[in-house]
Amino acid sequence: MSATARKTAPMPDDIRAMKGGTPIVSLTAYTTPMAQMMDAHCDFVLVGDSVGMVLHGLPSTLGVTMDMMILHGRAVARGLAKSMMVVDMPFGSYEESPEQAFRNASRIMGETGAAAVKLEGGAHMEDTIAFLTARGVPVMAHIGLTPQSINTLGGYKVQGRGDAAKQLTEDAKAVTRAGAFSVVLEKVPEVLADAITAKITIPTIGIGASVGCDGQILVVDDMLGLFTAFKPKFVKRYARLGDDGEAAIAAYAADVRARKFPALEHVFSDKLPDTKPEGKQ
Template identity: 80%
Template sequence: MSATAKKTAPLPDDIKARKGGAPLVSLTAYTTPMAQMMDGICDFALVGDSVGMVLHGLPSTLGVTMEMMILHGKAVARGLKQTMMVVDMPFGSYEESPALAFRNAARLMSETGAAAVKLEGGVHMADTIAFLVKRGVPVMAHIGLTPQSINTLGGYKVQGRGAAAQSLMADAKAVAEAGAFSVVLEKVPAALADEITAEIAIPTIGIGASAGCDGQILVVDDMLGLFTAFKPKFVKRYANLGTDGRAAIQAYADDVRARSFPAAEHIFASDAPTGAAK
């Protein structure tokens, strides 16, 4: 291989092959600039339905539509060259039947260029996952706390404690056997996440799970401190851009009101400087 060969984005099989290897790195992405920042650093970027809460101010992910996911998927795709893109299937786009799930997954992939889709659910979604995989749609599964089911789960609670651990293990095995190439474990006790990781043959991607998972994912606006409405326990903030941004906006407003902005270097003279096209 040429020493100048460009790195290309991994494919779902490449992600699957990382089971037990170097931890997989992922963040959500919703815009082209954010995708460009993580390109080549993250192994895959997830266009998550969390976009509804993070960018659109919705109270949950339930109001997110196919059109929203396609719009943001296209934007993220423009910013990625070395990182794989996965797109969430929104609530109501896949639960009714495997055939409906295929139609919507095919639309997401064809219109955004996504390498895979992600859907929520364990045992009860295994047939749908198998249906999609057999028809050429790579699927990332998502079990544990599934935000699209918060009304039946009773809120954003830890899943898999006590007797519920056996059910969650069954979910993990079911999605792996159905052909998912990886599975997100959200808000799962660390010991159980480690057991699942050891038990199944596909990578586990933790979010509020365990450092022992095969990879990790966070909502990018959470870890950058851009989303400040609340901070989940499992989030580590690597920056406080929301606070910094508000301070910058206040400084700008102060300058405008004091007429110190724009200053001389920000405005244009009536006559262009000699030899310059300004």
């Protein structure tokens, strides 16, 4: 069923059932207005920990907190009616133990209304994912380039080349066994992404992976071209709002300095209106 045809938001099992069918559409969102714009078009919306870099100017996702994710999760929830909301678990909120992961995942779901959480990691997170799903917490997994692990991965590099392909495939199988309802493949070679998609029974959501994945996700600010200098290889810009916005701000500044704004149509008269207020007889 298409996003525009739905009357209610899908649930994790609905996303799982889309495996091999119509490609799953997703974007990140961090605010109510952005969520409202994508609600009719996305199958699920991710409140990503990328919010730390996109909206808060952090150098990576490592400084994102639980309170930040919950704040933005609540904002996004207010803008959604047809799309499912997934919220990222921030760095340090789930790695210590399955019990820690459950405490924080249940808090995120309870305080935001999220239908699921997303966490990073493959085989080493298998027990944690199984622990969560057994206790009613739907999990979207995330393997390949995992931004919370950039310090150990050596930066934002493609993952799964050469001998590393076998481990990444095992990671995909592990999160599937553990009960994840889908898995994000980030910055993975196309051939490997296609092979993983064919081997596992849950949907793959690509970002810098392959058109053959079961779905796709992008950071909405990247896709809209809100950043004028930053453009990853895997991003297609569907607009150039950063350029348009900067030009608009420059035009506004020029009008203010030239006393062209506000003009007569933007200010108020000291006279009472000639007509009665609307709705009065």
